[in-house]
Amino acid sequence: MVVAQGIADACLLSRNGIVRCRIDGAARQVEVLGEFLPGENIRSILPDPLHPGRMYACSTTEVYRSDDGGLTWQWLPAGGLTYREFWTMAIHPTRPDELYIGTLPAAVFVSEDGGKSFRELSGLRELPDYPRWTFPPPPHDSHPRVITLYAPAPDEIMVGIEEGGVVVSRDRGLTWSDMSGPPDPSALPSAPNPTGLLPYEPSSHIEGRVHRDLHWLVRDPARPARVFATTGRGTYRTDDNGQHWKRLEYGIGGGYAVPIAMHPDRPERLFVGAAEQGPTAWKGPKGPRTGPFTASRYSRDTSEQVGGAHAWVLRTDDAGETWQKLDNGIPAGYPYMISGLAIDPGNPDAAFATYTDGSVFASTDAGSSWTKLMQGPPETFGVIFF
Numbered sequence: 217m218v219v220a221q222g223i224a225d226a227c228l229l230s231r232n233g234i235v236r237c238r239i240d241g242a243a244r245q246v247e248v249l250g251e252f253l254p255g256e257n258i259r260s261i262l263p264d265p266l267h268p269g270r271m272y273a274c275s276t277t278e279v280y281r282s283d284d285g286g287l288t289w290q291w292l293p294a295g296g297l298t299y300r301e302f303w304t305m306a307i308h309p310t311r312p313d314e315l316y317i318g319t320l321p322a323a324v325f326v327s328e329d330g331g332k333s334f335r336e337l338s339g340l341r342e343l344p345d346y347p348r349w350t351f352p353p354p355p356h357d358s359h360p361r362v363i364t365l366y367a368p369a370p371d372e373i374m375v376g377i378e379e380g381g382v383v384v385s386r387d388r389g390l391t392w393s394d395m396s397g398p399p400d401p402s403a404l405p406s407a408p409n410p411t412g413l414l415p416y417e418p419s420s421h422i423e424g425r426v427h428r429d430l431h432w433l434v435r436d437p438a439r440p441a442r443v444f445a446t447t448g449r450g451t452y453r454t455d456d457n458g459q460h461w462k463r464l465e466y467g468i469g470g471g472y473a474v475p476i477a478m479h480p481d482r483p484e485r486l487f488v489g490a491a492e493q494g495p496t497a498w499k500g501p502k503g504p505r506t507g508p509f510t511a512s513r514y515s516r517d518t519s520e521q522v523g524g525a526h527a528w529v530l531r532t533d534d535a536g537e538t539w540q541k542l543d544n545g546i547p548a549g550y551p552y553m554i555s556g557l558a559i560d561p562g563n564p565d566a567a568f569a570t571y572t573d574g575s576v577f578a579s580t581d582a583g584s585s586w587t588k589l590m591q592g593p594p595e596t597f598g599v600i601f602f
Contacts, residue, residue: 224560226601229258230593236286246590260305263602274305279331296334306363318360337389347408349380353506355412364433376430395458397425426452426461431474436483446473464536477557484535489554492526499524499551500572509555524551531583545586556598570599
């Protein structure tokens, strides 16, 4: 809901609820309209493309709906969600009231009544590699990290599994196939580990495959077979619907990448938030469980030893062939991780970035220069514009 040129409505996602804002990127001003759902660790906030003013949010355990642009929220019963640790959510772009939730352990659920009830798309469990999907902290339970839907192919559901790779259904979740690239026995652990008693088996980059530590997926609307994926081993691109993947080099150590944003009119222009170090090195509070932007407090904390995440915002204007580190007004090699990247739908040259320490930055020139807009909640995990 764009209010005027250069002014947009936004929500910040945090470990302690939602901050509803109105942001004037050009004037570098932020009006906080309210803070909502205190105590909820927010995983996703999404506007409903078919109901103006309606938004859905999910925390780690609950689902909510707003019908007034995020100014008030209603709890939804979400019956049928047999697993109550949520990691991601998606809204169907063409079918009203159709929502998807990804849970830990790895499962995808669909609602066809606006979040009141859900049913599992159990065909996901029939994938041959499903038992070998993993996750670093015990008990090594994998989970969908991102669910991507595509309006021209309304029956297709693409899911990024952390850690399992990319899978897709083209029949509304009845059957599934792997689209992580050529099969390779070393891509996943050598044996299933349902109890988490076996040691975690890491995986390196494998030529032609996307790394299994999947974080985000975006699709090029002009070239549907082209998909970009951010992973714990960098950013990847496929140009043939996942038959082969190419690792996109940007030269910052491990290249651990999480958020990605695509310019709506120039899909070859993308922004990526990446770090030289992995989550155990990121500066900031640790939770009892590993989350999208926090390591467990029971993991070894290396932040002081290595100096934090060393996080960068990167931009490519040629679909990932070359990259530019952005450091004009935005932190360079920051110890806190980048938790959100977004483009204002009313002004595609306006880009926004959040960090896990609550810092919010804005650019009005496609990332060439940045200004700090505000200091948000101390554990800010993303930003959404609508």
